[in-house]
């Protein structure tokens with residue numbers, strides 16, 4: 001199976017090697033409705049330039065958790081979110097899927113309910129930092145949009161990249177033409193859970209302003225099965241990487 005963080009090196013052992021893991025800000029969390037409170041100062045999430053043109057290639061890769069190069073840097077003109085304390089520019093998006101022996105794969109849970117999968121669109125604070133790697137460990141460095149994914153109706157939006165994943169059955173990369181990333185988000189961007197948290201994986205920096213949309217999206221059972229058949233590894237990334245700067 002995959003390397004590093006799973007198996008004997010799994011989650012419960014992260015804090016040995018990564019001091020931030022397991023801290024007060026550790027994400028993900030179980031979102032408990034009785035602990036929620038309404039914050040009238042929060043605004044709907046506003047997204048800009050999420051509609052990528054087909055010639056903006058996305059690199060779809062299966063990282064199997066191994067230490068690949070991190071990608072970052074979209075010019076600030078590009079895909080970003082506003083209506084937060086700063087402007088945040090998208091660096092990459094990735095998914096957390098279940099594996100064949102654990103069908104549900106979402107990281108956040110709502111009243112202990114785990115969803116089939118979860119998508120994260122990772123943005124860095126481009127008002128203050130030039131790129132992802134400068135922002136990743138800063139307390140105001142990142143903003144991640146989280147989308148809970150349930151099995152239900154077929155999603156044409158997800159099919160835009162699912163149809164390419166045969167190319168990354170094991171490990172490696174495939175180019176996917178840009179498409180409208182907005183279509184991967186739920187219709188309502190004004191209902192969400194907000195909290196201060198961390199990266200969900202090592203090094204677990206407490207740098208993430210989390211937005212988990214209240215409404216989930218659906219993909220069909222076949223679309224999920226497609227995943228499970230193809231992947232024994234449970235995560236892969238779409239790197240939104242135009243232009244890509246390797247930081248190895």
Ligand code: SG4
Nearest residue numbers: 070071094120122144198199200201237
């Ligand atoms: C996944 O392992 C991604 O592949 C990582 O992306 C990501 O790290 C990590 O999750 C933590 O991000 O939104 N789940 S999360 O908190 O975005 C970063 C890469 O390694 C730093 C590019």
Ligand code: ZN
Nearest residue numbers: 094096120200
């Ligand atoms: Zn994630």
